[in-house]
Every structure is written in structure tokens, then in C-alpha cells.
Amino acid sequence: MATWNLTQMQRHLLICNGATCMGAGAEEVTQQIRDEIRAHHLDEQIHTSRTRCNGRCKDKCVVIEYPKGTWYSVQQEETARAIVHESVAEESIIYAMEHGERQRGETRIKGIDKYRKRKGPKKKAVLFVGHGSRLEAGNEEVRQFIEQTKEQIDPSLLVETCFLEFASPNIEDGIQLCIEKGADEVHVIPIILLHAGHSKLHIPAEIEEAKGLFPDIRFTYGQTIGIHDEVLDILKTRLAEVGFDVNQKHEETAILFIGRGSSDVDAKADFYTIREKLWEQVNVPILECAFIGVTTPTVQEGMERCIELGAKKIIMLPYFLFTGILMERMNRMAEQFKVDYPQTSIDIAGYFGYHPKLRTVLLERMNQALDGTSTGMQDLENFRRYVEKYGYEHTH
Template sequence: MTTWNLTQMQRHLLICNGSTCMGAGAEMVTQNIRDEIRKNRLDEYIHTSRTRCNGRCKDKCVVIDYPKGTWYSVQQEETARAIVHETAEEKAMIYSMEHGERKRGETRIKGIDKYKKGKGPMKKAVLFVGHGSKLEDGNKEVLQFVKQMKEYIDPSLYVETCFLEFASPNIEDGIQLCIEKGADEVHVIPIILLHAGHSKLHIPAEIEHAKEHFPDIQFTYGQTIGVHEEIFEILKSRLADTGFDVNQKHEDTAILLIGRGGSDPYANGDFYKISRLLWEKLNVSIVESAFMGVTTPTVQDGMERCLKLGAKKIIMLPYFLFTGILMKRMNNMAEQFKETYPHVTIDIAEYFGYHPKLRTVLLERMQQALDGTSTGMQDLENFRKYAEEHGYEHHHH
């Protein structure tokens, strides 16, 4: 490692290379600043250092100028180069020192007060994480579902909802909201059906990122819904809503269980396991599996297989929690299938939605996290090992 002679140094620029800033272009900011210093032969007087997170992620990318004590939010090359010459516009300033006092820029948020340990019992927050949808109705359903669950949750717990993608607040903002309310512990509970990339990598990455910012806060992680006995009660209930008698034998009826689809082979395997177990619990000849995307068999493949097996009635059974773009697409597909196969009766069941059994499962997952018995904690450990071996660049969904 290099050891410089810094006796002539007059300024020290600290350039945040934390995960959030790096995801927003901190590497380019670093190179722009260093290039400007070299071009103007200021290396002897201005020293630069890369740092880890400086705790102002909302102002990414962060550059700190010492001993002047000015903090900058750098989002353009011009700003990065102007910092070298101390000519950056005032709107780029996060903090400045005036008469020995730190002043925050007018457009900059205050942020969370530094955490202080208090007395009394630990305050706990439960943060439910929905997937998020481009269809606003789907996001509203998640929020409404959690609101209904609050009636069954200990009122001493703070309860918040956030989303992985497509909707606000995101996980980082959800965690901050919990801490702003005074939580000493944050228990993150995914509202996710199958254990795949989001629950194995993306949510653990957000939790690990939060730990860097809030080392005094305790985090736990709940497990996904997974293969749970109550899920079959929900599926049977949704079938019954279509007029299907779950207690009768149906020789000519096929159930086409339709999932989102993904690239994780174990999640896809769990979906097939659920399909098989559903067949075991119904008096029906055919239960087939299909996916809306990413992998096969497609819904069209599943429909054709049901027909080849002799089905005279096919019930499309969505394996989805709430409405969204894919549910809208599935409903359109059902109408198209009815036109294409007029000799077959085709029905489509409802997604899970506000089913009391879904509430039961999520409350169970929440309690496991609170009790420290959730397998989600092993997922955090697995993520840490994965990140050490393969690397993982944190980014917001």
C-alpha cells in the first residue's frame, strides 16, 4: 500500500464509496475529482480518500471537503470538478460551516436523529414487505391487507408496510420509518409466496445495508409463506368460489395451477410440490402446473396438456397473492381460451386476496421472527456467505 508525504496537503476530499453512492455513480465522481486534481497539478495540496457509507444516502453521491467541513451531493460531472476549485453551486451543498455552526442546505432533508439508547423495554417494529406492482390497485390491496391484520397484532408493536419494487415506500424507507418511530428492533416479514431471488438476495441485502447505518438496531428476518398447510385451504376456498365442490369427485375436470414463474429451480420445485399436494387433497383426476413467464411450461402449454388428458372443464387457479399486471393478463388469456376452445368449459378462480387463512400464515411468520425461531435468519447468513464469495452490489428495487 502507498504511503504519501502529506505535509503540503491543504484539503482532504472524502468521497463516499458506500453501496448506495456506488450504485448512483460514485466511481465516476471519484474519477472526475481525481482527474480534475491531476489536470490542475493540485495533487500536492488536495488529497482524496474513498470512504464507506457516510450516512446521507438520500443525498447520493456524497463528497466531504475538510477542513472546510462542507458536504456535497454530487450528481453531475460539473459539480464534481467544481468541488476541486471550491466553486460548486450552493444547491449542491448538504452541510456547510458558518461561524462554527453546521448549516443544512435548504433543499436537504433533516434525516433521522442519531440513535440514542433509552431506558425501559425495547420497542419493536414489524415491517411487512410486499412485492409491489405497476398496477396501483395491487399495492393498495397489500396496504389494506396489512391494515386489516393490525387488528390481530399486539398494539405495542409498530407496524409498517413497504415494497420491493414499483411502489413506495421501498425497504430502506420502510426501515427508516420504523426507526423514526422509536423502534429498537425491526422484524422484516416478506409477503412473498415462494423462496427465490427476492427473499434470498434482495431483501437480505437491504437488511445488511441497514445494519451498516443502524448498528444499534436489532434486525430479524421472517421466512416466506412457502409450502404451508393453510395455503391449500385458500386454494380450495377459491375453487369453491367458482362452484367447484371440493368434496365431490370430478373425473372430467382439470385444475391448472398458475404461478408467476422464475429462474430459481428450488422455487419452481416448491411450486410443483404444491401442485402435487393439491392433487392429493382433491378428488380430481388432473392438476397441472404452468407459469406466466420466465420458465416453462407456459399457460398455453398447461392448457393444451389438460385438453390432451381429456378434460372437459378446466379451472385456471392463480397462485397469486394480490391483483397486478399478470392477473389482468391471466383474465384476458381466460377469455381468449374460451373463444379458442368453445367445446370446453373454462373458468378462472380468484387470487388469494383478503383470505383469513393468509392472515393466519403471515401472523405465524411474524411471530416466528419475534420469537427468534424463523428460518429467515439463516437466509441472512447465507446471503453474507454469498456476498463474500460472489460479491453483491446493493441497489434499490
């Protein structure tokens, strides 16, 4: 082991080489910093050391500078090189010393206290998980829906919202936020219509990972909305809003029931089961299924099928919770269908949105998780068996 002469050292950079940071590119960050030091002949003034985990894995890759006491989150090469010149953008600073006090960047999570007190009553947290959308309006609808639902939730419960993808916070951040606020139990409730890959694999993977990080926290898992009588009432409400009377016979009307689409055979079977249950409650000769992606029949094929069967009026009925890119695409499809099939009356009904019966179902799923009767716990067990048999690379 070399012994360096550090008498001229002015700054010491500690570069995290823990497992999480290494997986996020810490080796490249290390080389970029050292290359920049050499290129500017600063070897004697700036010393670098690799370290093990520094306890800020969410901010990967982490670099600490002493004697300033600044912690950096390095996710781009320009940030790594800027550290050498003390010109790092504020958004990449985790902690900075100001007037002798350590200040956390506004965009940085607080993190978990290393030695949390365990005295006193336990706090329970309910973490609702939305899918997330590239369209921010859809994410905001989820947040507002949960805000409205809070009015019917015991105020002693912590309630947070997170997303699978496309929006913040993600599930990992959501769990950490619950624990930061003192939760000893976290009940994860998916805001997802059908039981498929997201609810079978992706969310359980996040929960299992959290169990490893926080072994003293109790986690439970709720079930998806699934097949539920209240869902049928929501669909009938949306049909009524476009002038469809469920108590009347509609001999020349077809309903085109449109789902997101999934490669999961169980999810597709459940979708067709819901269609059958709905057909029993609406007096139409034609109720066709279609999917906007992943599987068939497509929406175009479903529309053509309705027309072939003789429908003079077609109602497109979305099986979607909130707005999003796919919902906007469906609206554009409806406008194009009106142009392509001028002899047919075409309407599009609304998605679930803020329907009060959606809150009823979600609260039921929450209470099942809280009282231990949710089938979601079996999903966690099924996921563990799946990993044992096939392995699992969690990239969602």
C-alpha cells in the first residue's frame, strides 16, 4: 500500500464505491474526477479516496468533499469534472455547510434516521401506487383523487401517493417517505385495474427490496381493483353520461369496451369477465372488446367488427382510471372514426376519474390490507417463488 506525501493537500474527495453507486457508474465517476485532476496538474492539492457505502444510496453516485463538508450527487460526467473546480450546479449538491450548519438541498430527501427511537405507539402508513403517465395531467388526477379519498380515511394513518413510472415519487421514494415520517408499518395499495405484470412482479419486487433495507418495518400489500360490482356501476354511469339509458333496449347500438391491453392471460381473462357481467346489465345486441395496445383485437378491429354486425350507433367505453397519453390517443381515434364512418353515430364515454364508487373500491382494498385479509400477501409469496424458480432482474 502506497504512503502518499499529503503535506500540500488542500482538498480530499471521497468517492463512494459501494454496491449501489458502483451499479450506477461510480467507477466511471472515479476515473473522470482523477482524469480532471491530472489534466490540470492538481494531484498535490486534491487527493481522492474510494470508500464503501456512504448511506445516501438514493443520491447515487455520491462524492464527499473535505474540508468543505459538501456532499455531491454525480449523475453526469460534467458534474464529476466540475467538482474538481468547485463549480458544481446547485441541483447536484446533497448537503452543503452554511454558517457552520449542514443544509440539505431542496430536491433531496431527508433520509432515515440511523438510530430511530422505537418507543411509543406505532404509526401506520398507507402508500397508494398509481401507474404514472407521461402526461402530467394524469398524474395530477391521481394525486387529487387520493387527496379526496383522505377525507374517508382514519386521520391517524399516514397517507402518501407514489407511482410505478413516469412520475415522482417512485415506489422506493414513497416507502422511504413513509418511514421518514415515522411509520413502522407500510401498507402498499395499487391503484391498478387488472392483475398483471405490474401487480404480480414490479410492485412486489419493490416491497421485497424494501423489506431487505428496512427489516424492522412491517409491509403489507393490497390487491388490485379487479372484478368488482362497483366497477360495473361506474361503467354504467359513464354510459349514461353520453345518453345511454340502461333501462331501455338499444337494438342498433354497440358498445366497444376498450382496455389498455396486457400480455398477461389472467388480466385479459378478467377483462372479458367484466365485459360479460356488463353485458348482462345493458340491453344491447353487441358488446365487443378491444385493446389500445399489446394485444388484440385492436380498437380499429373492434370498430370494424361492430359495424359488420350492423351497429348504427357505437359507444366507445374506455376501461381507464385516469387521463393519459393512451386516453388522448383514444379521443383522437374517436374523431377519426367519425370521419371514416359518417353513416354511423359514434360517441366516446368518459374514463373512471373521480367517481365516488372508485373511492369505495380503493378504500375496501386498503382495509383488506390493514386487517390482513388482502390477497396481495399471496402475491408477495408468489413473487418469491417466481424469483426462486426463474430469477428476477428488477429494471422497472
